Amino acid sequence: AYSGTLVAAGQGAGVVVATGMDTEIGRISRLIGEVETLTTPLLRQINHFGRLFTAFAITAGALLFVFAVAARGYAWDDALLVVVALAVGVVPEGLPAVITITLAIGVRRMASRRAIIRKLPAVETLGSTSVICSDKTGTLTRNEMTVRRVVTADEEITVEGVGYEPVGAFSSSGARQEALPATAAHLARSGLLCNDAVLTRGQDGHWRSEGDPMEGALVALAMKAGFDQEGERQDWARLDEIPFDAQHRFMASLHAAPDGKAERVVYLKGAPEQVLAMCDRQATAEGDEPLDEAYWAEHVAAAASEGERVLGFAWRPTNGGERSLSMDGVEKGLIFLGIAGFIDPPREEAVAAVAECRSAGISVKMITGDHGVTAAAIARQLGLADDPKVVTGAELEAVSDADLPELAHGTSVFARTNPEHKLRIVRALQSEGAIVAMTGDGVNDAPALKQADVGIAMGRKGTE
Structure with missing residues (x-):
């Protein structure tokens, strides 16, 4: 983690490897110090006008002085007073005030549109x-991840809705669906249970994710499918987990079946290629069948080509005696449920x-x-x-x-x-x-x- 990173969820220990200007923030601070402050176009034009006007006033004053003394016979001190008076009179003393007032009006108008201007000349520069x-x-983009598609071995389903609001319909091959098919619903449940994020609704009615944005999108998907995030997590109590890590690229969780059943279930999500390597079967509406790697590679590539981030999902039932998870216990023998494509909508x-x-x-x-x-x-x-x-x-x-x-x-x-x-x-x-x-x-x-x-x-x- 970089210096200044905020912990959004979970816990851990850190080892300090750099301080001060050797940190990432320090490097950025050094870059800021190397940037030279630029003059805005308006100030450049005003400075140019000032130089031209000064040169014109001095030249005109000198010519007038020579003309008054040589051609009109003025005493040099009288001619000098006249030239100075004319030079002072021709200077536009009110110009700075007029420019400042004009820019201040622009600042006020920008503020009414919720844009705060720190430096007055920036108002004019915006127009240039x-x-x-x-x-x-x-x-x-909205900075709110949304599940846009769910692909199972049976079909590809498009998910409607924007942001974390758990409202949206499903469609497959252009036909609207009232509910998710069984395999897709199983994927949605796995995404809800193998998940640490929580969706909350603020006083303004806006839904927010407390945790990872992609996990928040999975909670929204499950709620669109009719699952209650608190109820499902209480019914399917989590017994153990393997947190996500960039090295193994997946998260796994062990859950007890509801209603006091002895059954245990392992749910896993992660990078699709990693999850596929841990599976030998895939779930379908007719039951489990051998894994079709070419089918999944095609759909993962199609989702990625449209700018979607892709996660794969898998599960495995246990005999009921399993009380903890280990890397050896989840690295093979899983059943692939499908993939979900995420996008941060514009x-x-x-x-x-x-x-x-x-x-x-x-x-x-x-x-x-x-x-x-x-x-x-x-x-x-x-x-x-x-x-x-x-x-x-x-x-x-x-x-x-x-x-x-x-x-x-x-x-x-x-x-x-x-x-x-x-x-x-x-x-x-x-x-x-x-x-x-x-x-x-x-x-x-x-x-x-x-x-x-x-x-x-x-x-x-x-x-x-």
Whole structure:
């Protein structure tokens, strides 16, 4: 975990491996310190006007002085007083006040639209913006994972609904279904039980996930299927678990059957390729059958190509004597239930905003840490470009600073990026004369936000 990480759920022990400027936050702080503060277009224009006006006033004053003394016979001291008086009179003393008042009116109007302006010239710079670089999660998307599809050995089911609200219908092959088929319902139950997240409804009526976003989406799926999250977890009491770990890439839990039965059940979820390797059978409406690996590989690839994150689900009944879980006990002999595809849906207002920007000639670019395929799918849904070009962070590192401006100009999506990549992209766009606005919602966006002509930090709808 990085310095500053908040623990959302669970417990554990940590070993400190770096402090101060050697931490990730320290590295970001160093990048911020290296960014030079830019002058806004308005201030550049005012400074240019001031220099021209000063040169004009001095030149005109000198010529007038010479004319008054040489041609009109004025005494040099009288001529000097006249020139000074005229120079003072021609200076537009009210210009700074007029500019300040005008910008203040703009700040007030922006505040009425829930946008707080820290520096007055940023109001004018917003109107000059030619390129907008935006983060994806929490800015262009809702930052609320949603199960969009469930695939079993029998069929593929589309799940409706947005966010964590447990409301939405199911459909298969275009036909609406009132309830999930048995195998898909079993998958939904496994996703609810092998899960540490809890969905809660706030006073504003908005549903929120306390825990991992993908686990919250699984709870919402189960509730859409008619399961009660508290009731099911009480009935199927958890006896033991193997927490998720990036090394083994799955989570497993052992549950006691309801109504005092001696049966025990193991549920498991994780990376589909890992879960498939632990199974030798798959569940169908007619019963268990041999695992069809080609079928699952095809559907996993199809879900991933549409920008979905995919989880696989499996289960295994026990003889009732099993009271704890071990890695050896779950690494083989499981029954594959199916896969679920998750997506962080775009904000409706973001889709409309992107369309307005493109119609106004403003280019919108997505800079994200997500996988390239996922980012490209979201970009198509947002309408960032007719055929969005994707460049990854690894590809950026192979491009020199001299060649980067051309690449940045023609690219709509930058994926797998880190704070240094974001900073280079903004600088490359500015090197071609673009006025760049950068939106971000996390501390990793801070260097690029400072470098941009307009840095827009997301507030209530951001992730940080």
